[in-house]
Amino acid sequence: AQSVSQHNHHVILSEAASLELGCNYSYGGTVNLFWYVQYPGQHLQLLLKYFSGDPLVKGIKGFEAEFIKSKFSFNLRKPSVQWSDTAEYFCAVMPGAGGGNKLTFGTGTQLKVEL
Amino acid sequence: DTAVSQTPKYLVTQMGNDKSIKCEQNLGHDTMYWYKQDSKKFLKIMFSYNNKELIINETVPNRFSPKSPDKAHLNLHINSLELGDSAVYFCASSPGLGMGNEQFFGPGTRLTVL
Numbered sequence: 001a002q003s004v005s006q007h008n009h010h011v012i013l014s015e016a017a018s019l020e021l022g023c024n025y026s027y028g029g030t031v032n033l034f035w036y037v038q039y040p041g042q043h044l045q046l047l048l049k050y051f052s053g054d055p056l057v058k059g060i061k062g063f064e065a066e067f068i069k070s071k072f073s074f075n076l077r078k079p080s081v082q083w084s085d086t087a088e089y090f091c092a093v094m095p096g097a098g099g100g101n102k103l104t105f106g107t108g109t110q111l112k113v114e115l
Numbered sequence: 116d117t118a119v120s121q122t123p124k125y126l127v128t129q130m131g132n133d134k135s136i137k138c139e140q141n142l143g144h145d146t147m148y149w150y151k152q153d154s155k156k157f158l159k160i161m162f163s164y165n166n167k168e169l170i171i172n173e174t175v176p177n178r179f180s181p182k183s184p185d186k187a188h189l190n191l192h193i194n195s196l197e198l199g200d201s202a203v204y205f206c207a208s209s210p211g212l213g214m215g216n217e218q219f220f221g222p223g224t225r226l227t228v229l
Contacts, residue, residue, distance in 0.1 A: 034217070036220075042222070043119075043205065043223055044220040046218075049217060090158065101146060101163060101170075101209060101212050101213075103148075105158040105159070107157050108158075110156075
C-alpha cells in the first residue's frame with residue numbers, strides 16, 4: 001500500500017521568502033503525484049500534478065514541484081510567497097495502474113505567510 | 116456553476132441519529148469519491164464509485180453506506196452516528212479510472228455529532 005509523508009507540519013514565512021515543502025512517498029510501482037491546496041474554509045484545489053514526462057512540473061500561482069524518482073520525493077517550491085498563499089498544502093500519491101484511482105494524502109503542511 | 120456540490124454544508128446532530136449527505140457533479144465524470152477529513156486535517160478516502168459500481172471501500176464501518184443512483188450523484192448515509200464521526204466529509208469526482216486523472220473536490224460538509 002502507498003503512503004505519503006510531509007515533513008513540515010507548520011511553516012511560517014515572510015512575504016517574498018522562498019518556499020519548499022517536502023513530500024516523500026512509499027510505493028513500489030509507477031505513481032501519479034499531486035499537490036493540492038486548501039485555503040481557509042475552502043475545498044481542495046489542485047496546484048499541480050505529475051504522471052509522466054518532465055519531472056519538473058509547473059502549476060498554478062507560480063508553484064512548481066520536482067519528481068525525484070531515486071529519492072521518492074515530490075517537493076513543492078515557490079520562489080516568492082505572498083500573503084494569499086496562506087493555506088494548508090497536501091501532497092498525494094496515486095498508483096499508476098490499477099488501484100481504482102485511490103488517492104493517498106499526506107498529513108498536510110500549514111503555511112502561514114506574514115506581511 | 117459549481118462543479119461538485121454537496122448538501123448540507125453544515126450538519127449538527129445527536130449521537131445515534133441517522134443522516135445523509137448528498138453530492139452531485141455536473142462535470143460528466145464517471146468516478147466519484149467520499150473522503151473524511153479529521154480534526155487534524157488528515158484526509159482519508161472512504162469510498163469510490165465508477166459508473167455507479169463500488170470500486171474502493173476502505174474498511175469503513177458498515178454504518179456508512181454510499182449510494183449512487185446515477186453517475187452524477189453519490190450520496191453518503193450514516194446510521195447510528197457516533198462522536199468519532201465528527202469531521203468534514205468531502206465528495207470528489209474524476210473523469211474515470213485512468214492515470215493522472217485529477218480529482219475535483221466539493222466544498223465539504225462539516226458534520227458535528229453531539
